[in-house]
């Protein structure tokens with residue numbers, strides 16, 4: 001009764017393979033990257049940011065590992081060689097970072113593009129770079145909000161976004177970056193209140209100075225930071241001298257013309 005009548009051994013082998021191939025095609029972000037992919041991503045980034053070809057990268061070399069500012073991992077039996085650091089500070093880079101460039105450097109641990117003229121948003125696919133521990137984009141022209149993908153970079157330790165034009169609120173999603181010890185957001189256009197529940201257990205250095213539209217109380221977990229971390233904002237409460245109003249200012253009932261409610 002239960003005897004198989006048709007041989008299906010071939011299908012048993014083929015089905016998992018086909019499923020894997022379909023998955024790979026459907027989820028391009030999960031396709032394994034390699035050094036050749038890193039090289040293509042670096043060249044596309046250079047095309048976008050270095051129209052004057054100031055970076056002396058020898059594009060005849062098949063490997064990008066000798067290019068200035070590029071550091072690769074050492075090949076091991078367990079892992080192929082990948083680009084793990086990209087540091088191009090003060091290289092007169094101008095333009096916007098396209099999708100599929102930095103976001104394709106999926107083994108990147110350190111990214112420094114500080115002191116350039118990069119415009120536009122922080123690329124939303126930076127969330128693919130799950131190994132990043134250091135990101136320094138200080139002193140560029142970045143605009144827009146910190147993209148959602150940034151908050152999935154779970155091993156980030158140092159983040160420098162100072163001196164850009166980033167805006168939006170300072171998201172409570174920063175709490176997801178539990179290993180963060182340095183967070184510099186000063187001299188941007190961040191606005192509204194800091195999240196009261198903002199809490200990063202390892203944070204030792206923090207700065208939101210000169211974001212004039214930040215208002216409301218300093219979150220309790222940041223009261224131990226120096227006052228200079230909050231200068232040039234409309235924030236109040238410790239460590240700042242201006243004390244926040246104790247409660248939301250209640251709208252005085254217009255029907256009761258009581259006077260003499262002297263504040264003290």
Ligand SMILES: *[C@@H]1O[C@H](CO)[C@@H](O)[C@H](O)[C@H]1NC(C)=O
Nearest residue numbers: 056057058059060061062063
């Ligand atoms: C660029 O790399 C190629 C291949 O490794 C090499 O033959 C050539 O001399 C290099 N050019 C310069 C300017 O270093």
Ligand SMILES: *[C@@H]1O[C@H](CO)[C@@H](O)[C@H](O)[C@H]1NC(C)=O
Nearest residue numbers: 071072073074075083084085
């Ligand atoms: C690769 O190995 C060399 C020599 O052992 C070492 O100096 C270098 O730091 C290693 N590079 C990385 C990225 O680990």
Ligand SMILES: *[C@@H]1O[C@H](CO)[C@@H](O)[C@H](O)[C@H]1NC(C)=O
Nearest residue numbers: 028031040041044100101104
């Ligand atoms: C980045 O990766 C995507 C998906 O794997 C690929 O389609 C794209 O061509 C890559 N970008 C570059 C510049 O190679």
Ligand SMILES: *[C@@H]1O[C@H](CO)[C@@H](O)[C@H](O)[C@H]1NC(C)=O
Nearest residue numbers: 114136138158159160182184
């Ligand atoms: C980013 O680079 C600047 C120097 O340009 C440095 O002062 C700052 O500490 C760096 N930030 C981080 C988070 O490493």
Ligand SMILES: *[C@@H]1O[C@H](CO)[C@@H](O)[C@H](O)[C@H]1NC(C)=O
Nearest residue numbers: 186206207209210226228229
């Ligand atoms: C915060 O940044 C401002 C502006 O760059 C600087 O003047 C201040 O000393 C910094 N404070 C701390 C605690 O980092």
